[in-house]
Amino acid sequence: MIEFQNVSKRYGNKVAVDDVSFNIDEGEFFVLIGPSGCGKTTTLKMINRLIPLSEGYIYFNNQPISDYPVYEMRWDIGYVLQQIALFPHMTVKENIAQVPQMKKWKEKDIDARVDELLEMVNMDPEQYKMRKPDELSGGQRQRIGVVRALAADPPVILMDEPFSALDPISREKLQEDLLDLQSKIKKTIVFVTHDIHEAMKLGDRICLLNEGHIEQIGTPQSFIDAPKNDFVRQFMGDQIKQTEWVKLGDLVTSEHHIDAHDNHLESYPTFDSEQRINEVYQALATHEAVIVKDQQHAQDALLTREAVFNYLSHSQEQAGEHA
Structure with a gap:
């Protein structure tokens, strides 16, 4: 579904992403991980053209992403950030409805979609849809951020460290909720994290980046059984803390x-x-x-x-x- 071919991103003399190539299959939960500054968020943002690439090609459904009208493409790719940035003056329903409204959905279809999505994340629509963001807990706001990205039923969801600001218990619960949700919706999810535990738990495959290039791509088990080099072994060892x-x-x-x-x-x-x-x-x-x-x-x-x-x-x- 998504293919990177020899993609690089440069800022002047600084190379943020260095000649990376990989494929992401339809319905796959693909995790980008690596130390700070390794290029994982830049790689993610090039998919929906928030950051333009310097060299190479990115394909979406066998078509270069540059062929798609940029705003229509972003409507069709859900995006969830660490700082969820819900509109504080809008209700939960109004926040979720943004993209469907831009796509000129009928009001009754928007109402039905909002209710459906809230039920999918175990938030009673009658109880929550008219609340404002400041009436929600941190975990509830993150859930709204996730379902807002799903509102127009996009085929791809990009998630940039969406749970990293939460406490360990809320984070664990949202990871479980996301896995349960993915088992139902079967979206293609590209997920950025710096946490190897999160990557191992969520990912069908993991892509470990270092200084803009790929160190290893594989299943979580392959990182345990067959780390490709000393960097991979050290990263795994440093990240799997004793706590x-x-x-x-x-x-x-x-x-x-x-x-x-x-x-x-x-x-x-x-x-x-x-x-x-x-x-x-x-x-x-x-x-x-x-x-x-x-x-x-x-x-x-x-x-x-x-x-x-x-x-x-x-x-x-x-x-x-x-x-």
Whole structure:
């Protein structure tokens, strides 16, 4: 569906993207990843001509993108940014309806599409469509940004680090929602991230960029089983930090210990102390805390969402000090 042939982008003497070639298949979830300044966002923006290429060709459905009227092309390619930039003075419905209105859809068709999309991301239309963006949580605004990009049913969705500003639990939940959504809509998605966990979870294939050129393209498993060079191995090792792979028991202190017979705790999901911290994100998206069972010491603990946040925040600060 999308093909890059020897594409380069230069800004004066600086090479942002250097002679890259690859194909993206219809219905594929294709992830661009790499360190800051590697050219991943530039590569993404060349697809919908927000950035003009310097050399080479990009094809969309076997036709050069330069052959398409630029504004019509952008209407047919959904775009989701990190900073969602919903219009603050407009309702949720009005935000979602922008492109369908530009394409002269009938009002009844717009109403039906808004309701359909909100239901797809588990937001009750009657409850949310007349709200303003400042009445929504960060995760809800991101969901509106995603469905706004889908409003006119485009074949391609570009997503530029859409979840990177969210806390780990909201991010995990939106990743799950996006995977569920993609299983239903089967769009071609090109997704930029700097997070290898996110890339490995979401991508059918991953393209790792470095200083404007491609280091490796392949399935997530291929990056684990057959990294092509030292850069790929180092990037994988540096990115897969120990924080998310820490056992739940390692977070528990004596202040978290609870009476196992306390009935009011029955509503909280339970995890074994040997399970990893990343395995509780989904549970903490809907619960204030989880119970951690320590089979060895027969001592249960209550691990709150705040405790997990504090641990992650402290770990990230330490990682920044050593970077």
